[in-house]
Amino acid sequence: MISAQKSPIWHPFTQHALHDQMTRIVRGEGAYLYTADDRRIIDAIASWWVVTHGHCHPHIVRAIQNQAEQLNQIIFAGHTHDPAEEVAAQLLKLAPRGLEYVFFSDSGSTSVEVALKMALGYWHNIGVSRTRIIVMQHSYHGDTVGTMSVGARGVFNKAYEPLLFDVASIPFPAAGHEQTTLDALEAACRTETAAAFIVEPLILGAGGMLMYPPSVLKEMKRICQAYDVLFIADEVMTGWGRTGTLFACEQSDVTPDIACYSKGLTGGSLPLAVTLCRPEIFDAHYSSDRSRTFFHSSSYTANPVACAAARANLELWQRGTGERTASLAAMQERLIAPFRADARFENVRRTGTITALDLKASDAGYLAGIGPKLQAFFARRNLLLRPLGNTIYVMPPYGVTEADLVEIYAAIADAAEELA
Numbered sequence: 001m002i003s004a005q006k007s008p009i010w011h012p013f014t015q016h017a018l019h020d021q022m023t024r025i026v027r028g029e030g031a032y033l034y035t036a037d038d039r040r041i042i043d044a045i046a047s048w049w050v051v052t053h054g055h056c057h058p059h060i061v062r063a064i065q066n067q068a069e070q071l072n073q074i075i076f077a078g079h080t081h082d083p084a085e086e087v088a089a090q091l092l093k094l095a096p097r098g099l100e101y102v103f104f105s106d107s108g109s110t111s112v113e114v115a116l117k118m119a120l121g122y123w124h125n126i127g128v129s130r131t132r133i134i135v136m137q138h139s140y141h142g143d144t145v146g147t148m149s150v151g152a153r154g155v156f157n158k159a160y161e162p163l164l165f166d167v168a169s170i171p172f173p174a175a176g177h178e179q180t181t182l183d184a185l186e187a188a189c190r191t192e193t194a195a196a197f198i199v200e201p202l203i204l205g206a207g208g209m210l211m212y213p214p215s216v217l218k219e220m221k222r223i224c225q226a227y228d229v230l231f232i233a234d235e236v237m238t239g240w241g242r243t244g245t246l247f248a249c250e251q252s253d254v255t256p257d258i259a260c261y262s263k264g265l266t267g268g269s270l271p272l273a274v275t276l277c278r279p280e281i282f283d284a285h286y287s288s289d290r291s292r293t294f295f296h297s298s299s300y301t302a303n304p305v306a307c308a309a310a311r312a313n314l315e316l317w318q319r320g321t322g323e324r325t326a327s328l329a330a331m332q333e334r335l336i337a338p339f340r341a342d343a344r345f346e347n348v349r350r351t352g353t354i355t356a357l358d359l360k361a362s363d364a365g366y367l368a369g370i371g372p373k374l375q376a377f378f379a380r381r382n383l384l385l386r387p388l389g390n391t392i393y394v395m396p397p398y399g400v401t402e403a404d405l406v407e408i409y410a411a412i413a414d415a416a417e418e419l420a
């Protein structure tokens with residue numbers, strides 16, 4: 001029975017039968033969240049990987065306020081505006097060289113859908129029958145039907161399996177098994193119908209913060225290029241400094257054919273996404289024949305307020321955010337290092353500003369019983385951490401202090417003591 005006081009809201013990735021008490025947040029500032037009952041919570045996961053500079057960064061807030069008074073929505077077919085033009089121009093200066101066009105949308109999932117449609121549209125329009133997508137085991141690219149199709153099959157999407165399209169999957173390049181991955185990619189690329197390979201560069205996020213080195217990314221790009229298979233980099237999570245460089249692909253000196261950026265694009269303030277592509281892909285749609293148009297739009301494509309927030313984010317990147325991520329990466333390394341010798345944990349790892357470690361538990365995987373227990377333990381310590389099963393990861397906003405991090409890692413050690 002639903003009582004009168006009960007909220008009608010159905011929350012994402014939330015099992016209401018087990019967890020029906022939502023933490024009510026009234027304010028955010030920097031790395032902190034403030035609750036309705038006056039607690040201060042350290043946001044150790046950047047509110048689901050989106051908040052980069054910090055909550056309510058004043059420069060971004062001002063940009064949103066100013067733009068909201070000027071122009072807050074405009075149809076983007078046949079129209080344009082300064083915030084979008086400036087974001088696109090700036091992005092192309094920062095993104096890997098060779099990407100020349102920018103398509104706006106409003107979420108990471110949509111940016112991936114757009115990437116897949118660009119890839120298939122490219123082959124279709126140049127009259128080549130290539131339709132198969134190659135994916136990596138444990139990948140996550142979003143929760144729409146198309147992005148679930150290219151993501152890991154499992155508990156997240158079991159019920160929808162009849163809707164999902166068929167893909168070719170290659171194993172994750174676990175340490176010592178990199179060649180197996182590369183061989184599998186080469187075999188998949190060799191098939192006549194291979195259209196594109198989509199991958200999260202350097203870190204597979206929702207799949208468990210699984211990390212692999214830049215050398216493997218570089219090799220995967222080389223193989224795709226050798227077989228003319230389009231290389232799609234899903235940098236929705238890895239973009240905006242998380243891996244230590246602005247974009248993960250930089251570390252391998254790789255220019256993808258198509259790249260997806262979202263989450264930190266507005267500093268985590270408003271929903272916005274972009275899909276960048278090489279000119280060949282745009283050109284394949286460029287024609288006096290209207291049937292070759294790229295048929296994709298969202299109502300809020302390139303919303304001016306979201307674009308103004310993105311422009312402010314790009315300005316912050318020109319004002320030393322890179323130094324901030326470097327010092328955060330160094331702090332993270334200092335604090336994660338002791339866990340490498342701690343027998344209660346395994347796979348202790350770091351790439352850039354992100355650390356992760358697996359608590360040894362009797363069961364693993366996303367539904368591991370330890371997951372919700374860990375989350376509740378951290379919540380009692382006023383920390384927002386949301387382990388993926390037995391994998392604990394720390395991905396804070398860049399304004400986090402060393403004292404905050406010390407508190408986070410002390411809680412992780414205590415959790416192992418109490419719960420393992």
Ligand SMILES: *Cc1c(COP(=O)(O)O)cnc(C)c1O
Nearest residue numbers: 107108109140141142205236237
């Ligand atoms: C979060 C995420 C997405 C989906 O982004 P949404 O904005 O949640 O739709 C896609 N790809 C990766 C790698 C992600 O981490």
